[in-house]
Amino acid sequence: MVKQMEERHSVWIRFCHWVNMISITLLILTGYYIHAPHTFRLFSNMDTPRTLHFAMAYLLCFGVLIRVYYAIVAKDTKNIVFSVKEDTPKFPSMIKYYLFMADSHPYYGKYNPGQKMMYTGWLVMVLIQIITGFILYKPNMFMALGGFLGGYMAVRLIHYIVTWLFVLSVLAHVYLDISEGVPVLKSMFTGKIPADFDHGTHEEEIETDTGVGA
Amino acid sequence: MPTKLSRRDFVRLCAGSAAAISMTGFLAPYMSEAVAAGAPPVIWIQGASCTGCSISLLNTVHPDIKKVLTEVISLRYHPNIMAAAGDLAMQEMFKVAEENKGNFFLVVEGAVPTGADGLYCTVGEEDGHHITFEKLVTTIGKKSKAILSFGTCSAFGGIPATPPNPTNCKAVDQVVKDVPVINVPGCPPHPDWMVGTIAHVLLYGIPEMDTFGRPKMFFSNIIHDNCERRQYFDNGIFAKTFGEPGCMLELGCKGPIAHCDASTRLFNGGVNWCVKSGGVCIGCTEPQFPAWPMYERMAEMPVGPATTVTVDQVGIVLGGLAVAGIGGHLVGNIATGRIGSKKEDVEKEGDS
Ligand code: SF4
Numbered sequence A: 001m002v003k004q005m006e007e008r009h010s011v012w013i014r015f016c017h018w019v020n021m022i023s024i025t026l027l028i029l030t031g032y033y034i035h036a037p038h039t040f041r042l043f044s045n046m047d048t049p050r051t052l053h054f055a056m057a058y059l060l061c062f063g064v065l066i067r068v069y070y071a072i073v074a075k076d077t078k079n080i081v082f083s084v085k086e087d088t089p090k091f092p093s094m095i096k097y098y099l100f101m102a103d104s105h106p107y108y109g110k111y112n113p114g115q116k117m118m119y120t121g122w123l124v125m126v127l128i129q130i131i132t133g134f135i136l137y138k139p140n141m142f143m144a145l146g147g148f149l150g151g152y153m154a155v156r157l158i159h160y161i162v163t164w165l166f167v168l169s170v171l172a173h174v175y176l177d178i179s180e181g182v183p184v185l186k187s188m189f190t191g192k193i194p195a196d197f198d199h200g201t202h203e204e205e206i207e208t209d210t211g212v213g214a
Numbered sequence B: 001m002p003t004k005l006s007r008r009d010f011v012r013l014c015a016g017s018a019a020a021i022s023m024t025g026f027l028a029p030y031m032s033e034a035v036a037a038g039a040p041p042v043i044w045i046q047g048a049s050c051t052g053c054s055i056s057l058l059n060t061v062h063p064d065i066k067k068v069l070t071e072v073i074s075l076r077y078h079p080n081i082m083a084a085a086g087d088l089a090m091q092e093m094f095k096v097a098e099e100n101k102g103n104f105f106l107v108v109e110g111a112v113p114t115g116a117d118g119l120y121c122t123v124g125e126e127d128g129h130h131i132t133f134e135k136l137v138t139t140i141g142k143k144s145k146a147i148l149s150f151g152t153c154s155a156f157g158g159i160p161a162t163p164p165n166p167t168n169c170k171a172v173d174q175v176v177k178d179v180p181v182i183n184v185p186g187c188p189p190h191p192d193w194m195v196g197t198i199a200h201v202l203l204y205g206i207p208e209m210d211t212f213g214r215p216k217m218f219f220s221n222i223i224h225d226n227c228e229r230r231q232y233f234d235n236g237i238f239a240k241t242f243g244e245p246g247c248m249l250e251l252g253c254k255g256p257i258a259h260c261d262a263s264t265r266l267f268n269g270g271v272n273w274c275v276k277s278g279g280v281c282i283g284c285t286e287p288q289f290p291a292w293p294m295y296e297r298m299a300e301m302p303v304g305p306a307t308t309v310t311v312d313q314v315g316i317v318l319g320g321l322a323v324a325g326i327g328g329h330l331v332g333n334i335a336t337g338r339i340g341s342k343k344e345d346v347e348k349e350g351d352s
């Protein structure tokens, strides 16, 4: 029987997702080699990773630009931008669900507040990386900005710390999305998700659910 | 004797002069001509410094420093090399400053201690009272045409201003506000940078400067881009100990963040420079110098009183926590049947 599918990710979202995934992964790998060529022997010279790092930096700028433009034009912002007022109250139920204190969670929209927070945080982190990265890449062009941020050494440190934040948050992202179910992972390739996929329980259902459970 | 050298040629000469050409030697005739024609005098004062910048200036080898000081620059006061001392010297300095008001150049070597009303550094007497360096810099500085801050201490604070900075040392341009200040950093600066800057102000006025007030003719390149060990860097060959061939990056070289031309100009009369001699670049011309570990790649992060950790340590701990969290959650997921075979059973039951 053919499963009934519904649209989850538009082609633009998928395109940006994989472009950014490729650039960020390569940026992290090349970046770590540039930081510690002795410990992290992924490349055999400095030329390749540096060229790759700068090329991927431009690709990331491009991917982020398209993603932000798309989010605004397609009104996708409400799905991914964390709103302190609306999303914070949803946190307790989500944390309960993740800590196995509840069996289901209410329907949050396309993404739960934790995911929204992560995606919004990524935008901020990407901007920090782009700015600090360019300061280090073109130290003469952005001298004033570098000085404002506390000098090149501070800029280096910021760039490096945020890289670690990326590594950790990507780890969490990959795990949480896969553990939500293979269909979620698949949907980032095909754009579609089974219509009956469990996105959380709607308000009314929770009441009946708890009624039955108790 | 040549009579005209255009500013453009001058800057090209300063920026490009390789070790083989003695920049000072080439400039000397032009400068002595200017001085003979009545170029502004220069007063050199020292505050919280080690005199290293003056020593570096004395390394001007061609023409020898004696000629530079007597013929090339009209130097009217210098604490170390003038013959006069005491009241005589002080009076002369004040007289020169007063007579040439708005038309002399003040060279400042060393940071300005401002703690305790500047009492950490007194430099002479006026009418039987101590003059603090802070007061001297402000009063004389205000009368000068421009201040030349020689050395990282006077330009950016340098070593005396490094935290905890008990004497509250400051850079000259933080103390004297309404006079143009040219920063010639370096710990110490190359004699060419000092003589070249003096020559520029005498012959053509204030040179073109970057964001931090450094003359562009000397400080517009990153050391890393002109380093003879750069090929090692590009090929991924890194020295693990001093004395090995290879790029010094892993031993703490700050070449990638330091603006200076030592690699093409060479110190000690064209003999050597920081990396060529087997050391690392310590980034001595940068405003934050020396607020970083000289022999480590990256500074550590402060996490508490007198405790620092490397970013890698933080990353590894957080990474460990993340992996533990994910592992725990995975176990929970399987136990509660959110993933794995149980889930499908539940779903099927629900569906039916
Ligand atoms: S030794 Fe320093 S300046 Fe030279 S290539 Fe290596 S990092 Fe760059």
Ligand code: SF4
Pocket: B186, B187, B223, B258, B259, B260, B261, B262, B263, B274, B275, B280, B281, B282, B283, B284, B285, B286
């Ligand atoms: S190479 Fe580095 S340490 Fe040497 S003078 Fe230049 S900035 Fe200072």
